[in-house]
Amino acid sequence: MVKYSRQREAIKNKLVGRTDHPTAETLYAELKTEMPNLSVATVYRNLNQLEQWGEVNRITVEGATRFDPNTDPHSHFFCRKCGAVIDMPDEDIEIRRIAQAGFGGRIELSTSHFYGVCPKCLDIDS
Numbered sequence: 001m002v003k004y005s006r007q008r009e010a011i012k013n014k015l016v017g018r019t020d021h022p023t024a025e026t027l028y029a030e031l032k033t034e035m036p037n038l039s040v041a042t043v044y045r046n047l048n049q050l051e052q053w054g055e056v057n058r059i060t061v062e063g064a065t066r067f068d069p070n071t072d073p074h075s076h077f078f079c080r081k082c083g084a085v086i087d088m089p090d091e092d093i094e095i096r097r098i099a100q101a102g103f104g105g106r107i108e109l110s111t112s113h114f115y116g117v118c119p120k121c122l123d124i125d126s
């Protein structure tokens with residue numbers, strides 16, 4: 001595990017501050033130039049590790065797994081045209097309040113998925 005720490009740091013640093021929710025393949029392609037010995041499997045393994053530690057979030061959209069350095073609760077918008085995944089504010093508080101009413105358990109988290117066409121694709125259309 002220690003052996004991969006430099007790679008894990010590099011993978012994490014590639015993710016931090018991003019809002020485009022890259023796939024492991026995207027990260028691999030970007031890191032490959034700096035780290036010729038890197039393999040896709042290593043990128044996956046390190047991303048899984050980071051996810052277990054709660055340092056990144058995994059989003060699965062239409063069969064593709066994307067990674068998100070923002071681990072605060074927030075919702076996502078999925079563009080059906082270009083496949084972009086865009087951060088949306090966590091607006092679920094009211095939904096949780098409504099869902100909680102009459103529900104015997106305790107809701108601790110909920111996220112919404114928004115689907116449609118992103119601003120960029122709308123521009124191209126018009």
Ligand SMILES: [Zn+2]
Pocket residue numbers: 079080081082083084117118119120121
């Ligand atoms: Zn789009």
Ligand SMILES: [Zn+2]
Pocket residue numbers: 021068070074075076086087
């Ligand atoms: Zn996000």
